[in-house]
Amino acid sequence: MTIGQSTESHEPGPAGHGPGAVATPEEPTELLPQTRRALLRRLAVGQAEGRAPSMTGAVVRGGQAVWTAARGSVEGAVPHRDVQYRIGSLTKTFVAVLVLRLRDEGLLRLEDPVGRHLDGTPVPDATIAQLLAHSSGLAAEPQGPWWERTAGTLRPYPADLFGERPQRLPAGRRHHYSNLGYALLGALVERLRGGTPWGEVLRSEVLERLGMGRTTLRPERPHASGWAVHPWADAVLPEPAEDTGLMGPAGQLWSTLADLCRWAGFLLRGDERVLGAASLAEMRTPAVPPEGNAWDAGYGLGVQLVRREGRLLAGHVGSMPGFLAALWTDPEEDVAGVVLANCTSGPAVAALAADLTGIVSEHEPRIPEPWRPLSGPLDPELLALTGPWYWGANPHALRLRSERELELTPLSGSGRASRFRAEKDGTWTGLDGYYAGETLRVVREPDGSVSHLDLGTFVFTRGPYEPSEPVPGGVDPEGWRA
Template sequence: MPQTRRALLRRLAIAQAEGRAPSMMGAVVRGGQVVWTGARSAVDGEVPHGDVQYRIGSLTKNFVAVLVLRLRDEGLLRLDDPIGTHLKDAPVPEATIAQLLSHSAGLAAESRGPWWERTAGELRPEPADLFGERSQLHPAGRRHHYSNPGYAVLGALVERLRDGTPWGEVLRREVLEPLGMARTMLRPEMPHAGGWAVHPWADVMLPEPAHDTGLMGPAGQLWSTTEDLCRWAAFLLRGDERVLSAASLAEMRTPAVPPEGDGWDAGYGLGTQLVRRNGRRLAGHTGSMPGFLAVLWVDPEEDTAALALANCTSGIPIGTVAADLLQIVAHHEPRIPEPWRPLPGAVDEDLLALTGPWYWGANPFALRLTGSRGLELVTLSGVGRTSRFRAEADGTWTGLDGYYAGETLRVERAPDGTVTHLDLGTFVFTRGPYEPAGPVPGGVDPEGWRGI
C-alpha cells in the first residue's frame, strides 16, 4: 500500500538525516518475497541500488554459525563437544562448540594487539596470535560475554573439518551459491560503498580503512548487498534443505544463555542475536565495522524480515531502525492468516482416536492431530504446560517446545491393545480426571470425588 511504503521510506530518511549517514539502504521481506526497498543519499554520486555492496560486520557470525550447524547435522561434530576435541591449539579446549557459538565460553571480547577491525590480518598469522595471557575472563558456560576471537576459533574449526579449505570458500560453496548470493564475499567488488567516519561537530567526513582481517574474518569480514541479504532473510525464515533445515534454524533462534536486560529485552542463541522490540520477538544480527553499520532482523511469527545498511561508523541506532520497519509493516498491513485446509491423504484411525480431552490430574488438556503424524497438547483450562510433538519411527513422539521440549510422549496400552493412558516424561494423562481405574501414581482415593 502507498501509505506503508511512504511510512517505511520516511523512517529510513529520518535515520539517514539524523544519523548523518553518507548513504543508507533498507528492505522488507514478507512471505519469502521482497516487498519494499528504499535508499537515501548517494554512493559515487548516485542513489544506491540493490547491487551495491556494504560491509556487514558481525552479520558474518550468523553465516559462520550456519556452517557449524551444517557440520553438526552431518554428524561431524556435536554442539556439546569441547572445542579441543577438534582443535588441539584452541585457547580454552574445554569450552564447548555451543558455548563458542553463544558467546558463553568466557573468552575475551577482542583479540590482543591493535584494534583488529583496523589492522591488516597478516599481522596475526597463527591462531595463537589472537589471544593474550588472559584469553578467558569468565568461567565457561556461566554468562554471556561477547567474543569476536571466539568466532575466529569457529572459523578455524570449519576449516579443520572441511579438510583445510578456507572458511570463506566453504561458505561460498555450501551456502552462498545454493542461495544465489553471488555478491556476498570477503572482499568488495564494484559497485560498493566506501566507509566513512562523520565528524561529531561538523558536517565533514573521513574515509575509513577496509582491511582484510585475516584470521578474524569469521567475526566480521563479509560484504553483501541489499538483494543478497533479502535472499538470506528468506532463508532464515523458511530454511532450505540444500543449506540448513528450518528446524536447525529454529534451534539457532532459541536462547542459549541467560537473557540480557530487564524483562528479556535481549539474548543470544547460536550465532543469532535475540531481541524484543515493539512487543515482538526478533532474531538476526547487528554488525559494525569501521565505516559501516548493518542489521537484519527476522520475525518468524509475522513471516517478515527487515534489514538496514549504512556506510558510516556510528550515529545511527541501526538495530532500532530495522525493528521499526517491521513494526510499520505489522501496523499498516497485519499478516493475513493462511487459509485452513484439511490434512492431506487418509487419516490413521488409531491416531485420530488419541485426540480430544485428556487430564493431568484434574487439569483438562486436549490432543490435536497435526501434519506428518504430529500431535499438539493444548490446555483447556487456560493454565498448564503445552507443547508440539514430532512423531518418531518407534511409535513415540518427541516434544518440540516449552517444558516438554525433548521429552518423550508414549501411548500406553493394555494387553488387549486398548489405550490406558499417556506417559509424558513420567507424567500420566488419563481420559478422565483422576480415574479410579487409571494408573495414577500414588493411587486414587477409593471413596472418589465428594463435596464438603
C-alpha cells in the first residue's frame, strides 16, 4: 500500500445496535469481490474527479459495516475508520432523534407550538413538527457574518440570531430550509432536559448507548483538517473550524466513518435504548409538499428523502467549511452508504453515497428474512376476524401480523391498503395509506357475534352486498341478478 493513496477493508464492524452487533445468519457478512471492486472504483472516481484531499466511504448492511475504503491522505497517511471529519447538517438527524425521544416520553407533542415550551422565539406559533421539517417559514440563516466561518461568540444570546424579519414565509405552507430552526430545536432540548446543554444530552442519551465514542462537538485527534480546493488550480487553502455556539445543532458535530456506520445501522433498524423503529419510520415520512412538478426529493422529520433509480433513500447531506458528508439509508434493502471528505466543494458526495447503496443493491440484492409463524398463543377471536371482507362489492383480505397488528389489502385491481396498530381499547389505528390515523372497529351483534367492520365510517361486510348485511343505504331485497 502506498501511503496517501488508498486502502480498502471488508472486515465486518459493528453498527446499528451498539458494539457487538451481528448480521442475521441469512445475510452474508462479506461482499463479493466484484461488488467490492465496483465500490472502490466509485469512491476512487469520486475522490479523483472531485479533487478531495481525502475521502472515506462505507457500506452498512444487515446492521454492520461490510465495506470501508479510503483515498488520499490525512497528515501523510491514508485515513482509517476512526479519523474524525466534520459532518455538518448530518447533525440535524441527531437533534431530530433527541426531539422524538422527548415526544415518545410525553414531554411534548409534535403538534405543539414551539412557544408553549420555549420563551422568546420569533415564531411562537410554528409547531415543533414544522421546525423539524423546515416548514416553519424561518429565515435560512442567522443574521451577521457567515456563521459557519465565524465564532459562535459573535452571537452569544438567542436574540442575536434573528434579524428584523426572522420569518420569511407563512408557517406550514412550504419547505424552506432553515438552520435557524434547528438552533431553536437544540434550545428546546436543553429547556426540556432541565438546562443540560443539547450536546451533553446527545452524548448521554444517544452516543454512549450506541457506542459512538468518537462523535463529538469539537475535534479530537486524529482528525482531518478542512481545506478549500482552488477552482482552477490544484492548490489548497486551510479553512477555519469554528465553534458555532448557539448554531451548533444545525451543523457542529465531528464524527468518524466507524461511528457513522453505527448511526446508519440505527437509522435503519432502531434501538429501543434510543428510539424505536416506528418512530424512525415516522421520521422518514414526507412532512411537507414537494417542490416542483417532477419531484425527486423531499423532507421528513429531520431527514432528507430522495428518489434514485426507483429506490427511496432517507438520510442527510452535510457541509461545513472544509468538509462534506453524506449518509443515505435504503430501508427496503436494509443497506446504507456513508461518504466523508475534507474539502469545501467539489465532490458530489450525496450522489456518491447513494451510488454505494445502489451498487450493493444491484450486485447483491437483499436476502429476505425467513418466514416464521407468530410467537405466543393466538387469540381465537382475533384469528376469526381474518379472511375476506367486502367494501360494497370490492373484496379485501384482512391478515393478522405480529403483535396483534392487522393488514388490510384489496384483492381486486382497485382499493386501499393499510396496516393497523392495536390499541388498548380494542380498536386499531391505521398506520399508512389512505387510512393512516383512521380507526378500525369491530361492530358486534347483541349476542357478541361479529356484525361488520367499521373503518372511518366505511362498512366492511363478510359478503358482497348481501341483503342481510348492514350495508349503508340498504341492499335491493331481490339481491344479485343474472
